[in-house]
Amino acid sequence: MSRVGVAVVVAVVGVLGVASVISRAEAAQETEYAYGTITSIAPDHLVVREYNYETGIDEDLTYAVDPKIELINAKALSDIAVGNEVSIDYVAREGINVAVAIERELPEAETAEPSGTPEAPATATSPTERTPY
Numbered sequence: 001m002s003r004v005g006v007a008v009v010v011a012v013v014g015v016l017g018v019a020s021v022i023s024r025a026e027a028a029q030e031t032e033y034a035y036g037t038i039t040s041i042a043p044d045h046l047v048v049r050e051y052n053y054e055t056g057i058d059e060d061l062t063y064a065v066d067p068k069i070e071l072i073n074a075k076a077l078s079d080i081a082v083g084n085e086v087s088i089d090y091v092a093r094e095g096i097n098v099a100v101a102i103e104r105e106l107p108e109a110e111t112a113e114p115s116g117t118p119e120a121p122a123t124a125t126s127p128t129e130r131t132p133y
Contacts, residue, residue: 034088063090063099072103080104
């Protein structure tokens, strides 16, 4: 085999090896989803009680907090408290689940339409006052 042929084979094997490493890195960064109740929260991590469908019991799982975390229905991590229901998007990084987005579920009172909205006044009409169609 000529030197050019050997160089081509080495280059192809190198490219395939790099592609394999990139593919594994991308797979490790796949976003997973979780839902549960906050049982503990700190600036760098949070603990969420989640229902495990395989075992049929609730369990507490810990998530590290990504410094660039996206917060939904919260302006700061301090707006999320123990007892809040949350949805979490997370990725596994070096064996650690890292929360990259947290959505705080709003209590019904915060999502309901404001009460006391004035209604249009009811007008009583008799059959003789109705406009014919």
